[in-house]
Amino acid sequence: MGTPAAASAYPAVSAPGWRDTWKHARYVATDNPVTLGAFLLFGFFLVLAIFGPWIAPYDPLMSNTEVALKPPSAANWFGTDSLGRDILSRIIVAAQLDFGIAISAVFASFFIGSTLGCLAGYYGGWADRIIGRIADTIMAFPLFVLAMGIVAALGNSVANIILATAIINLPFYIRVSRAEINVRRNAGYVEAARLAGNSDARILALHLFPNVLPPMMVQISLNMGWAILNAAGLSFIGLGVRPPQAEWGIMVAEGATYIISGEWWIAFFPGATLMLVVFTFNLLGDGLRDILDPRMRT
């Protein structure tokens, strides 16, 4: 699609199709090296998450008490834990689980939250009141405690961690999409679309929802970081993922007791990885918004 010749005269104004988006992405990335760094880091973690089991130098579950509690060395870059398992391998393999939890949870809350938010913002009235109060109710709890409660009540499983994480993030999506739709529901172009014979569903899907996406992208990216922290936090206190499965939160928990005795690497490396991942997602959010919002293209 697109006319390739059209862009030649004024390249910055309007070249069509994906090529333009790519070009713009490149512009944003080179213009802002922090964004570029965030994208590279994200790509790196994504590779770990997808190919982790093949990249990891050792079996993450294989214990070998002969090499237990060894500090970082050439053989074990990040050292070994109390059972002699290679920490680097465990960190790499855990990426899949942590990303899986975060992505499923965030997309569940994105789809459900933005649908509810759109309905509340567009129709107002009772729909708005009911959905708004649901969001308020969830927000009224300390979110981590709510997540603990959900996992404790429903049982220790990955599915329940995803559910709990999705529920505690729901209000943010409801509120962002509700606000974005609400300010636009009487915009000229919505009126125009209605006058051109579009149904409510079409107006919402085609004209209003795309407006929500740029702020949502930022929200998704930030949430991704929180979701990973949340999953790790639940595992840290013993809810959710269970040992011996490799998971960053569990690894920090396992290592925490050894910090006093000087074996700092067991908790430090998974903790640092967590920090770096959350940091990456936070930076990514801003970069994504710059790329996705056409109004930023000037």
Place this chain on the structure above:
Amino acid sequence: MTLEAPLLSVRDYSLEFRTRSGTVHALENVSLEVAKGETVGIVGESGSGKSVLSFGILRILDAAAEVKAGTIVFAGMDMLAAKEGALQEVRGREISMIFQNPRTALNPIRKIGRQIEDVLRTHTSTLQSELKKKAIECLAQVRITDPERRYSAYPFELSGGQCQRVMIALALACNPALLIADEPTTGLDVTTQAAIMELVSDLARERNMATILITHDLALASEYCDRIVVMHAGHVVESAPTGRLFAQPRHPYTARLIAATPSPEVEIDSLSSIPGNLPDLRRNDLPSCRFHARCDRAVGQCAVESLPEVTYESGHKVRCFNPL
């Protein structure tokens, strides 16, 4: 359809809005006819119900609105009884609308070409592969320079005049029988205004499309309209062919409006203004002639008895007890 039957006929249409501070009697006994290919101007000051009438015709009204009386028939279809689905078919395909502030009437995050394609996809059976070509044709018809390139422009990349052209392209994409232009040139400078109006009237003539031009600019209406309907505070006070209206206004309000319109022969200092304001439409004891408090020809009946409709030759109608 015979030549006599009008394309659009609004009869005794009354509309109220229920608000917290009382019922707003927005339109009362409004009658209006538009023939095929005819350009009708609706003139009146702000708040006289011009826009609400056009939204009422398309039946896009706030939930608080209530149609109290009247009929609206468009091309044989009873607009007030029609189902929502049937109305959606009519909107955009048979009746289109353009408004002031074209920039806000275009979706800021969709390419204008895509927005035209949406309309074509909704209302016509254009093939997917033809859509883009058709959209570019639509842009070319409204004389946008370099339509291929503009196809993938976002609204914020265009000037106000270009945005209005895009709006017109959108409105005319499905060859509607009636175009409602709600102050299409407000907010544009005078030269752009002339260009846009020329474009609308040329396109209307080419397609034999009827146009309702809503404006508060009497001079603009006189230039482009075959017939003018003057509204005041939710009433149609006078309707007449343009020439007759200016040569011999019958309603005191129309006469005042014409006297208040600048022209090269009249000095600014001698322009008259109309005293007073529109009455508060929330009142329950609105006088039967809503102009009578501002009128220097008011007689005793004006406030109490229901208004007569006086008809002169060539369809010149006025609702007044004491016409000029």
